Amino acid sequence: MQTYDYIVVGAGSAGAAVANRLSADPRNKVLLLEAGRASHPWSSIPIGMARLITNPAANWLYSSEPEASTNGRRLPVPRGKLLGGSSSINGMVFVRGQAQDFDTWAQMGNRGWSYTEVLPFFKRMESYAGGGDDGFRGREGPLRVTNPEPRDLLFATIIKAAAQVGIRHNPDYNGASQAGIAMSQATIAGGRRMSTAAVVECDPPCQSKAACLRAPYAPWHAMTGMEQSSAFVEGCVSEGSAPTAVVRENAS
Numbered sequence: 001m002q003t004y005d006y007i008v009v010g011a012g013s014a015g016a017a018v019a020n021r022l023s024a025d026p027r028n029k030v031l032l033l034e035a036g037r038a039s040h041p042w043s044s045i046p047i048g049m050a051r052l053i054t055n056p057a058a059n060w061l062y063s064s065e066p067e068a069s070t071n072g073r074r075l076p077v078p079r080g081k082l083l084g085g086s087s088s089i090n091g092m093v094f095v096r097g098q099a100q101d102f103d104t105w106a107q108m109g110n111r112g113w114s115y116t117e118v119l120p121f122f123k124r125m126e127s128y129a130g131g132g133d134d135g136f137r138g139r140e141g142p143l144r145v146t147n148p149e150p151r152d153l154l155f156a157t158i159i160k161a162a163a164q165v166g167i168r169h170n171p172d173y174n175g176a177s178q179a180g181i182a183m184s185q186a187t188i189a190g191g192r193r194m195s196t197a198a199v200v201e202c203d204p205p206c207q208s209k210a211a212c213l214r215a216p217y218a219p220w221h222a223m224t225g226m227e228q229s230s231a232f233v234e235g236c237v238s239e240g241s242a243p244t245a246v247v248r249e250n251a252s
């Protein structure tokens, strides 16, 4: 029986980042539960995305309900099922939300969400390798973001053609303005996918500050024929101000 101060369910884009931040405080004992596998051979290779988009080993393969507007069809809804979650199978395109949207939400009463207020968090999450304005871009965060050069003649020609019809080349659409044409910035560095799995995978789990278990713990997982559970969350009790989770390992 082990106890933890925090249990984070799902080691995806959000969960792995939350566990990483919580475990930065050595007083916190953090358990990160992930239903899927620790990794997949194709998940770190950018082009491997094509091999994961319909692959049940790393993808929940959800689909939408049939409805009139889809002519009765079920549309595929892929979601990552491995460490890093969907950030381990996604398209790696890096685009921030538009400043005006954040500002409109703030004006509608969503205090704290204006672009000026969220910008420090965008900056803190990234290590951006391109040029750009340091007022908008972060250089020391955990997520590496790159800006590919339009070296291929096709891309260069399209960008040039856009200029001829008045669409300017924007060297950093995640900077002061999103308008214009540009190559997609990418969560790819050194030829590898940058997923949130990296924040957990960098350290072997035992040495990591965040404990990491593959743990399909919810009963419905067993009912839908997933692998045997390796751990069960047995309960959560409140001790002082922080909840303490009680985990029983090797249960089925």
Ligand SMILES: Cc1cc2nc3c(=O)[nH]c(=O)nc-3n(C[C@H](O)[C@H](O)[C@H](O)COP(=O)(O)OP(=O)(O)OC[C@H]3O[C@@H](n4cnc5c(N)ncnc54)[C@H](O)[C@@H]3O)c2cc1C
Pocket: 009, 010, 011, 012, 013, 014, 015, 033, 034, 035, 036, 053, 078, 079, 080, 081, 082, 083, 084, 085, 086, 087, 089, 090, 091, 092, 093, 094, 095, 215, 216, 217, 218
């Ligand atoms: C194919 C694809 C392409 C995409 N392309 C882009 C792109 O180019 N650019 C972009 O910005 N965004 C893209 N996205 C979207 C982006 O990746 C997601 O919005 C983001 O990763 C979602 O993060 P999340 O933390 O909410 O969920 P996820 O990252 O999906 O994490 C959820 C995690 O929880 C786990 N889990 C679920 N249930 C349980 C359970 N009961 N117990 C334990 N673990 C559980 C899952 O296995 C998964 O690992 C794409 C997404 C997909 C699927």
